[in-house]
Amino acid sequence: MSTAPTGGPEPAFPYPLVATDLDGTLLSPDDTVSTRTRAALTAVTAAGAAHIIVTGRSVAWTKHVLDDLGYDGLAVCGQGAQVYHAGEHRLLTSVTLDRQLAGLALAKIEAEVGPLALAASRDGLEGEVLVGPGYVVQEGPLPVIPFTDVADLWAAPLNKVYVQHPGLGDDALAAVAQEVAGGLVGVTMAGEGIVELLPLGLTKATGLSLAARRLGMKAADTIAFGDMPNDIPMFAWSAHGVAMANAHEDLKAVADEVTTSNEEDGIAVVLERLLA
Numbered sequence: 001m002s003t004a005p006t007g008g009p010e011p012a013f014p015y016p017l018v019a020t021d022l023d024g025t026l027l028s029p030d031d032t033v034s035t036r037t038r039a040a041l042t043a044v045t046a047a048g049a050a051h052i053i054v055t056g057r058s059v060a061w062t063k064h065v066l067d068d069l070g071y072d073g074l075a076v077c078g079q080g081a082q083v084y085h086a087g088e089h090r091l092l093t094s095v096t097l098d099r100q101l102a103g104l105a106l107a108k109i110e111a112e113v114g115p116l117a118l119a120a121s122r123d124g125l126e127g128e129v130l131v132g133p134g135y136v137v138q139e140g141p142l143p144v145i146p147f148t149d150v151a152d153l154w155a156a157p158l159n160k161v162y163v164q165h166p167g168l169g170d171d172a173l174a175a176v177a178q179e180v181a182g183g184l185v186g187v188t189m190a191g192e193g194i195v196e197l198l199p200l201g202l203t204k205a206t207g208l209s210l211a212a213r214r215l216g217m218k219a220a221d222t223i224a225f226g227d228m229p230n231d232i233p234m235f236a237w238s239a240h241g242v243a244m245a246n247a248h249e250d251l252k253a254v255a256d257e258v259t260t261s262n263e264e265d266g267i268a269v270v271l272e273r274l275l276a
Helices: 022-026 035-046 063-069 099-113 150-154 170-181 204-214 229-237 249-254 266-275
Strands: 017-020 050-054 074-077 082-085 090-094 117-122 129-131 158-164 186-191 194-198 222-226 240-243
Touching: 017 022, 022 050, 022 222, 022 266, 035 050, 035 266, 050 204, 074 204, 082 204, 090 204, 099 158, 099 170, 099 194, 117 150, 150 158, 158 170, 170 186, 170 194, 186 229, 204 222, 204 229, 222 229, 222 266, 229 240, 229 249, 240 249, 240 266
Parallel strands: 017 050, 017 222, 050 074, 222 240
Antiparallel strands: 074 082, 082 090, 117 129, 117 158, 158 194, 186 194
């Protein structure tokens, strides 16, 4: 559905809202946005569409990327927990994890598979990412605070808890966590080594729907790009879901189309075609 004023010209781009994941999707493997992809997004916004970044990263791990892009719109961060206004450097909404339920969920998972390595993302604009013994950070050279006493994990409000297992792969760990603790917390796999426990019912679609509403847009207005299982709810909510060539097979299975990889400007390939 067009968001142009009644009687005004229709946007030249068929989707008034473009939602892009960050890692493995908008970002190249070197953690930058290519010149071609920047140009395609500029052309799309010039044609009347809005661009929203929808990422599993917390605001604290996202805002430097947004600043580098000169991005001043809304961003959905923390798997949908946070809606952030980049232009105003302001957190508009934030959902926190019930720490008592999270602790119970962890106990249930560890009773099933043994000890886990833990990390957690604290709430807020400057929310620190805490990393415990044995946890391997997968998302590049981003700031973390080590902890050794698990009580430190629960000392302040959290958006999510990360879990890793020394023997189980990501898909297997996520499946076990969902089976034994899915009634207490949300479980998602967001990338290699990134299995997360979230507030129950929270997904990227939750945050994207809130951000879209602020822009006066709907699911029917939205094309979404992603690469991991945590993007599945966003694809289900959007009118058109585009998986990258490097995407997880579970996401490709529900995508409306598969583009080239993030290394090969997969977002730009689709946007240029739609603009043409």
